[in-house]
Amino acid sequence: MHGVRVGDAWCCADCGWRYGDAPDPDLPLPRIDVVYYIRYDDRVKIGTSWRPRQRLASIRHQELLAFERGDRSVEQQRHREFATVREGGEWFTLTPELRAHIAALRREGDPWLLYARWLSRTLRGLDDSR
Template sequence: MPRRSLPSACALCGRIDAERVDGDLVCAWCGWRYGDAPDADLPPVVVEVVYYLRYDRRVKIGTSRRPRQRLSAIRHDELLAFEPGGRAIEQARHREFAAIREGGEWFTFTAELEHHITALRTTRDPWQLYARWVASATRR
């Protein structure tokens, strides 16, 4: 099937790949319906996430309300996953993986932690999942 493009960039994420959903043309990246415009009078939507960053054989489990800004400030090799939630979810994960904690928010990248991260990944790119959460929150 040929790849579709939006007539212009998505108003929410700026991508151009498109798909049809229930007869509507939507951004294939974030799911925003083409032609809809975010309300400029409202403050930007905040989607709090728990992030999993790999650096060598260690994983940092942290949280942020502005993940692009936060992750740009942390040295890492790869963003492994996002999980919706804030400090409470982050602390729950720190307790869950306490046996492999190396210090601070860093944990040894064990098979158990890898299994947890794999279960969180519903798309190949965590940023796409985040974009869909932002689009969903913006629609509300």
């Protein structure tokens, strides 16, 4: 993350929050739906959650590969897109095509930093994904 000077304060260049500011902890956080890609051996689970920390903590996996902003409709679209390599349920074989898709998502940045940016932008009313 990079900072910029705004007046007499330092702010995050990505989300605009002033350094040291934080959302009111008594207020609920906004809902941010993500499609997640997690790896276990040579398999990838493509799932969705609006609470990714809790969700990923409950699934056995070796690595979080990527997040994509989206809800169940995006998840279902990805399931159709990679249907030929589905192993069962939401698990898919990690093929070159699936690797390329994940690599494209990774170019956006680290999954947790992306999630934090989406959350921050939504809290500031700058969410342009809707």
